[in-house]
Amino acid sequence: MNRGFERHRSIIDFSISSLIRRKGKNLSLLAVYTLVVFVIASTIFFVQALKREAALLLGESPDIVVQRLVAGRHDLIPIGYVEKIAAIRGVSDVKPRLWGYYYDAAVGANYTVMAADSDPPPAGGVRLGNGVASTRRLSDGDVLTMRGADGTPALFTVEKVLPEASELVAADLVMMTAEDFRTLFAFPDGRATDLVLSVSNPRETTTVAAKIVRLFPDTRPILKSEILRTYDSVFDWRGGMLVVILSVALLSFIIFAWDKATGLSAEERKEIGILKSIGWETADVLMLKFWEGTVISLSAFLVGTILAYLHVFFFSASLFEQALKGWAVLYPRFRLIPVIDPYQLAVLFFLTVVPYAVATIIPSWRAATVDPDAVMRS
Amino acid sequence: MILHPAVLSLLIGSLLTCFMLLLALVNGVRILVGWDMGSGSERQLALERRTYLVSTILSYVMSFQLISLFLFIFTADRLHSLFSGAMCAAGTLNANGFGYPLLILKVVNFLLAGVWLILNHADTRGFDYPLIRVKYVLLVAIVPLVFLETFFFCSYFLGLHADIITSCCGSLFSPEKEGVASELASLPSGPTEAAFFSVMATTFIAGLYFCRKGKGGYVFSALSFASFLIACASLISFICLYYYELPTHHCPFCILQKEYGFIGYILYITLLGGAVTGLGTGALQFARRKKSLRLVVPTLQKRLATATIVLYLAFTLLVSCRMIFANLTLRG
Amino acid sequence: MTVIELVNVTKTFNAGRTNQFKAVQEVSLSVTPGRVTVLKGPSGSGKTTLLALIGCMARPTSGRILLRGVGKPLFPGAEDNAELEISSLPERFLTAIRRSAFGFIFQQFNLVRGVTVLENVMLPAYPTGEKRGTVRRRAQGLLEMFGISRHASSRVDLLSGGETQRVAIARALINDPRVLIADEPTAHLDTGLSRDFMEIMGSFKAEGKTILIASHDPLVYDSTLVDRVVEMRDGRIIYGGDES
Numbered sequence: 041m042n043r044g045f046e047r048h049r050s051i052i053d054f055s056i057s058s059l060i061r062r063k064g065k066n067l068s069l070l071a072v073y074t075l076v077v078f079v080i081a082s083t084i085f086f087v088q089a090l091k092r093e094a095a096l097l098l099g100e101s102p103d104i105v106v107q108r109l110v111a112g113r114h115d116l117i118p119i120g121y122v123e124k125i126a127a128i129r130g131v132s133d134v135k136p137r138l139w140g141y142y143y144d145a146a147v148g149a150n151y152t153v154m155a156a157d158s159d160p161p162p163a164g165g166v167r168l169g170n171g172v173a174s175t176r177r178l179s180d181g182d183v184l185t186m187r188g189a190d191g192t193p194a195l196f197t198v199e200k201v202l203p204e205a206s207e208l209v210a211a212d213l214v215m216m217t218a219e220d221f222r223t224l225f226a227f228p229d230g231r232a233t234d235l236v237l238s239v240s241n242p243r244e245t246t247t248v249a250a251k252i253v254r255l256f257p258d259t260r261p262i263l264k265s266e267i268l269r270t271y272d273s274v275f276d277w278r279g280g281m282l283v284v285i286l287s288v289a290l291l292s293f294i295i296f297a298w299d300k301a302t303g304l305s306a307e308e309r310k311e312i313g314i315l316k317s318i319g320w321e322t323a324d325v326l327m328l329k330f331w332e333g334t335v336i337s338l339s340a341f342l343v344g345t346i347l348a349y350l351h352v353f354f355f356s357a358s359l360f361e362q363a364l365k366g367w368a369v370l371y372p373r374f375r376l377i378p379v380i381d382p383y384q385l386a387v388l389f390f391l392t393v394v395p396y397a398v399a400t401i402i403p404s405w406r407a408a409t410v411d412p413d414a415v416m417r418s
Numbered sequence: 419m420i421l422h423p424a425v426l427s428l429l430i431g432s433l434l435t436c437f438m439l440l441l442a443l444v445n446g447v448r449i450l451v452g453w454d455m456g457s458g459s460e461r462q463l464a465l466e467r468r469t470y471l472v473s474t475i476l477s478y479v480m481s482f483q484l485i486s487l488f489l490f491i492f493t494a495d496r497l498h499s500l501f502s503g504a505m506c507a508a509g510t511l512n513a514n515g516f517g518y519p520l521l522i523l524k525v526v527n528f529l530l531a532g533v534w535l536i537l538n539h540a541d542t543r544g545f546d547y548p549l550i551r552v553k554y555v556l557l558v559a560i561v562p563l564v565f566l567e568t569f570f571f572c573s574y575f576l577g578l579h580a581d582i583i584t585s586c587c588g589s590l591f592s593p594e595k596e597g598v599a600s601e602l603a604s605l606p607s608g609p610t611e612a613a614f615f616s617v618m619a620t621t622f623i624a625g626l627y628f629c630r631k632g633k634g635g636y637v638f639s640a641l642s643f644a645s646f647l648i649a650c651a652s653l654i655s656f657i658c659l660y661y662y663e664l665p666t667h668h669c670p671f672c673i674l675q676k677e678y679g680f681i682g683y684i685l686y687i688t689l690l691g692g693a694v695t696g697l698g699t700g701a702l703q704f705a706r707r708k709k710s711l712r713l714v715v716p717t718l719q720k721r722l723a724t725a726t727i728v729l730y731l732a733f734t735l736l737v738s739c740r741m742i743f744a745n746l747t748l749r750g
Numbered sequence: 751m752t753v754i755e756l757v758n759v760t761k762t763f764n765a766g767r768t769n770q771f772k773a774v775q776e777v778s779l780s781v782t783p784g785r786v787t788v789l790k791g792p793s794g795s796g797k798t799t800l801l802a803l804i805g806c807m808a809r810p811t812s813g814r815i816l817l818r819g820v821g822k823p824l825f826p827g828a829e830d831n832a833e834l835e836i837s838s839l840p841e842r843f844l845t846a847i848r849r850s851a852f853g854f855i856f857q858q859f860n861l862v863r864g865v866t867v868l869e870n871v872m873l874p875a876y877p878t879g880e881k882r883g884t885v886r887r888r889a890q891g892l893l894e895m896f897g898i899s900r901h902a903s904s905r906v907d908l909l910s911g912g913e914t915q916r917v918a919i920a921r922a923l924i925n926d927p928r929v930l931i932a933d934e935p936t937a938h939l940d941t942g943l944s945r946d947f948m949e950i951m952g953s954f955k956a957e958g959k960t961i962l963i964a965s966h967d968p969l970v971y972d973s974t975l976v977d978r979v980v981e982m983r984d985g986r987i988i989y990g991g992d993e994s
Contacts, residue, residue: 043879050876061864084423269500273580276500280421287426307863314860317807318921319849319874321842322470383424383492390427390489394482398434401474402441409467412845413802415860416933456838458809460765466841545843 051324055331062308069300070340076293077344077392078351080286084384085352086360087279089376094271097209098264102236103245105262106252116231121256125235128251130244136232138221142186142214147175153214155221163217165199171211173201184214189226196220283391290391294399301403312407313415322408329404337393345388353378424493425575431486432568435479442475443561446554455546469550472557473538479564480531484690487524488683491671500580507671516574523567525690530560532694533701540702540718544710552705604668607656614652618734621645621696625727628699629720639700642726646693649733653685657737660744685733692729695722754781754804754929754960759813759837761799773799775985776813780992781962782978783819786955788971789964790990791982797964798933800982804962805931806848810837817847819928849874853922857934859914861906861921868893868902871921878925885924892920896950912943919950929960936967944969951975 059066106125108117119136126134138155151172161167166184178184184196202210221227239245249261304312312325320328351357353376445468454462494517495507504510511517534556541549624638653670661673661681673682699722706715761774774796781787781804789797802808803815815837836844861870871889872882893899896916901909906917915935922930930951936944944967951961952975963970971979981989 042881045879046881047877047879050879050882054873054876057865057869087423265502269502269580272499276422279423280426283423283426284421287430311862314862315873317854317856317860319845319925320877321845322467323842324877326470326474383489383496386485386489386492387424387427390431390486391423394431395434397478398438401438401478402471405471405474409470411808412848413799413807416798416802416807416856458811458813458837460762460811463809542840542842545839547840 047324048327051327052331055328056335058311058328059332059335062305065300065305066336069297070336072293072296073336073340073392073396074344074347076289077340077388078347079289080283080391081345081348081388082351082357082360083279083282083286084388085348085380086357086376087275087282088384089352089379091272091275091279092379093376094275095268098268098271101264101267103239103242103264104237104249104252106235106237107260107262108234108256108258109260110258116228117234117259119230119232121259122235124255125237125252128248128255130239130241130248131237132240133238135236137234137236138218138227139233140225142224144176144186149175149212151212151214153216153221153224155218156215157218160217161199161215164195164197164220165216166196166220167200167202167213167215168198169202169210169213170204172214173198186224188224194220194224290395294395297396298399298403301400302406304403304407309407309410310415313410313412316410316412317415325408326404329400329408333397333400333404337396341389341393344392345385349378349380352376422493422497424489424496428486428490428493429571429575431482432571435482436565436568438475439479439561439564442472442479442557445472446557450551450554450558453547453550455550469547472554473535476531476534476538476557480528480535483524483528483531487521487528488674488686490521490524491674495671495675497578500578506669508669510578514574514577516570516577520567520570520574523563523570527560527564527567528690529694529697530556530563533697534560536694536698536722537701537705540705540711540715543714543718544708546710548708548710549705605651605655607659610648610652610655614648615734617641617645617648618730621730622727625723628723629727632716632720635703635706635719636700638723639696639703642696642699642730643693645730646689646696649689649730657741660737660740660746663744663746665746681736685736688729688733688736692726692733695729696726698722699726753783753816753818755779755816755818756781756804756810757814757816759803759810759815761796761803761808762811765811772985774803774810777985777987778992779980779987781960783960784955784958785977786951786961786963786975787978787980788976789962789980789982790966790971792966794984795982796985797982799985801931801933801962801964805852805854805929806836806844807854809844813837817851819851849878849925851928853925853927853930855915855918855922855930855932855935857937859918859938861914861917863907864905866903867898867906867909867917870906870917871924874921874924889920889924892923893917896920911938912946915939915943915947927959929962930954932961932963932965934965934967935963936965936970941969948973948975 106117106121108115117136122134122136125131135157137157140153142151142153143149144151149172156167168178168184173179176184178198179201180198182198184198186194186196188194196216202213216224222229237248239248245263245265249263252259252261315325315328316322351359356376449465449468449472452461452465491507494510498504498506498510501509501513504513511521534553537549537553537556541547541553621638621641621644624634624641628634628638650670654668658668658670658673659665661678671682672678673685674680675682699719702715702719702722705711708715756777756779759774759777760772762770762772764770777796777800779800789800791797799808803810806817814835816833817836818833834847836847839847862873865873868886868889871892872885875885890899890902893902896919898909898913898916898920901913901917906914909917915938932951935947939947948970951963955961955975963976965971970976979990980987
């Protein structure tokens with residue numbers, strides 16, 4: 041046991057010193073490796089963090105949302121449905137919701153307009169999301185002009201701008217009273233955009249949804265669990281797509297690593313020849329190569345992961361901003377909650393360290409199986 | 419198809435393993451065919467160099483199998499939210515017919531790779547490569563199994579379809595659609611408990627006898643493997659219940675979660691470790707006859723048997739402590 | 751006593767190809783233990799290959815090589831004097847024997863550049879798993895014995911020819927071998943240093959070590975220390991073999 045330990049220790053020491061002896065080559069390898077880890081780690085952390093945010097938010101979403109469909113398209117739902125639905129056993133609360141989209145031609149942005157059902161702003165007043173406020177350069181007390189459905193301008197006073205912390209959810213939000221909402225959009229009376237329900241026993245949601253459809257065949261109930269699953273799936277898919285795209289980079293990295301490992305300089309070759317001639321066997325040289333690879337992998341993994349962590353959680357993944365912004369004019373600034381778990385690290389490990397290790401198996405073996413007498417013959 | 423980064427990483431890992439094993443197989447066959455220990459020809463020397471490549475590949479494969487086993491279960495757990503009715507990894511694995519066979523095959527391949535490495539270690543101690551043929555024949559048997567595993571892997575993940583809203587007009591919702599069952603077939607707890615403790619005790623006795631007298635290697639090995647199987651069944655049947663303190667939660671994968679202090683890792687690693695060393699002891703039993711290994715193998719076997727006993731003892735003690743101190747009784 | 755015996759040993763390179771050649775052809779030799787033997791001959795005569803074969807660095811293509819007196823540490827249960835056929839041993843065993851029984855001094859010295867003198871001397875002991883402290887002390891003792899301990903932390907590139915050779919000799923001795931093998935040791939040395947070298951070899955002979963030197967330097971093979979000269983040409987022994 042002790043012998044084995046001493047042997048490992050000596051070989052590890054020697055491997056570190058031999059890495060340092062070839063600084064140039066190893067630094068360039070380390071740099072590329074770290075970059076690859078950084079990019080993949082940033083992607084994974086970012087997608088995971090967004091997923092978690094979405095899950096947290098959607099956790100607050102209503103148990104069931106009931107929409108009305110006409111000819112396969114979303115239509116306004118009669119408020120009269122509320123009574124019958126409230127009567128279904130298991131439903132603890134039914135509320136109509138008023139919300140819609142408003143296109144602001146002045147800045148080319150889409151807002152989500154919503155009627156507040158609890159704690160409404162004063163009549164004629166609005167609460168704005170941070171994104172709206174900054175795009176239109178409005179603050180408390182200013183006036184927001186919107187065009188009503190009939191073309192006449194409607195004026196609203198900004199009562200409050202929603203805090204920056206809510207930006208991810210509410211950047212494009214405009215909240216007003218229900219009456220103002222109906223006036224602005226010339227919304228038909230007795231209708232709402234959709235209905236939201238709370239169900240007392242979560243296991244009953246499916247049964248309740250079945251009953252709603254039986255009562256009103258023109259409706260479509262959407263369960264919270266379905267929304268959560270769909271979002272999860274989309275995030276996973278997006279994350280996966282990114283990784284697939286990155287796999288091109290990964291492949292180039294593997295080829296690069298292979299090349300570096302195979303391309304032993306004459307100096308390196310001679311050194312291994314010397315080691316073999318003075319009494320190191322193939323297994324010892326393989327161990328040397330293994331530790332060299334491990335030191336490089338661990339360093340790249342550590343540095344790359346830390347940099348990615350800082351990038352995503354302190355700089356809000358600013359490098360990805362351009363790619364994510366897309367058409368969005370109101371791109372929210374946000375600080376994601378740092379979340380890392382060993383699972384993500386394991387995935388990252390598999391995507392980066394394992395391919396590197398495999399790429400170096402054959403070159404290491406070739407280097408290690410040099411004949412001990414080769415150095416005498418040359 | 420679930421395009422989750424973890425799935426992709428497992429896939430990449432699986433494909434790389436297949437590639438490496440293919441290389442190992444090609445070299446293995448060459449070695450099997452052309453091996454001639456007595457000759458000093460360049461061909462023989464080249465073959466001897468190749469044996470190093472094959473053992474390096476197999477070591478990597480084994481470590482990969484172990485890590486990917488846990489990563490796979492973790493991924494299955496993370497994906498459970500995509501399937502209605504799935505509460506944890508057990509549900510995800512049930513989502514299509516390949517889930518559990520894939521898991522079992524992964525464990526089998528891990529054990530086989532472990533036994534191969536033990537045989538390889540013994541082989542290097544003999545001055546005439548005494549186990550070379552056995553090793554490479556075993557390799558030829560392992561490779562198709564790993565390929566099969568990758569096939570199962572692809573079939574499983576390609577066959578997974580998340581229960582999501584796929585069209586804006588439709589919705590998943592339909593009362594008749596059944597979700598994925600999370601139940602696991604489990605044996606009745608009373609008899610299983612008895613079987614578990616008794617087979618463990620017998621294994622310990624056989625192991626101690628083997629270490630002292632050096633006899634009964636095959637018996638010990640068989641008993642240790644039986645312990646492994648019964649321990650797995652016991653985990654599902656009653657052990658996990660004590661960790662969850664719920665008489666109905668039979669899932670053996672949830673103990674790997676943070677909520678339970680990651681205890682599952684320790685339990686599974688001791689169990690898998692003990693299974694490998696136990697099997698290795700039996701695998702080496704026939705190697706005693708080889709002249710060059712006559713003195714080496716018994717020591718090696720004793721060490722392996724001791725390792726098995728220690729690991730299984732750790733497992734049994736952990737489990738027993740939990741059973742005594744948990745707020746749950748299955749009696750009555 | 752370590753006895754080395756070669757029986758009809760041949761070493762072929764590039765077998766089956768157009769540039770196939772036999773470096774050593776059907777050589778039978780019994781190396782006298784405790785004596786200084788010199789292999790003499792022009793370059794290409796096979797001296798270096800023969801040394802490699804004797805020193806467990808290479809396996810013969812055909813023929814047998816037998817060793818006596820090296821078995822104990824490696825083969826549990828074997829007596830120290832048992833005769834071992836090493837021609838078909840796996841690399842692991844060959845290297846283990848070589849590490850413990852043989853010390854090599856190469857023509858080009860072959861020290862690792864960029865590494866200190868002390869570490870160079872310690873290198874052959876790394877794979878044995880011996881405690882670093884013990885090895886270090888032994889290495890320092892050897893450096894002192896050769897009068898170069900002041901260079902212990904210097905880089906090997908900065909030493910003179912003679913100093914480098916003494917480091918190479920120290921390295922060859924780190925595992926306390928019974929047999930010393932030197933390949934053209936005086937090729938890069940002037941007369942004074944060559945004589946120093948032969949003196950050092952003399953002291954080892956007095957300790958009972960077996961010494962094998964390949965050289966075409968008359969200073970070496972004409973030295974009074976030399977007990978036996980074996981002459982080689984084209985891979986065969988032409989004089990001084992076992993019959994004489």
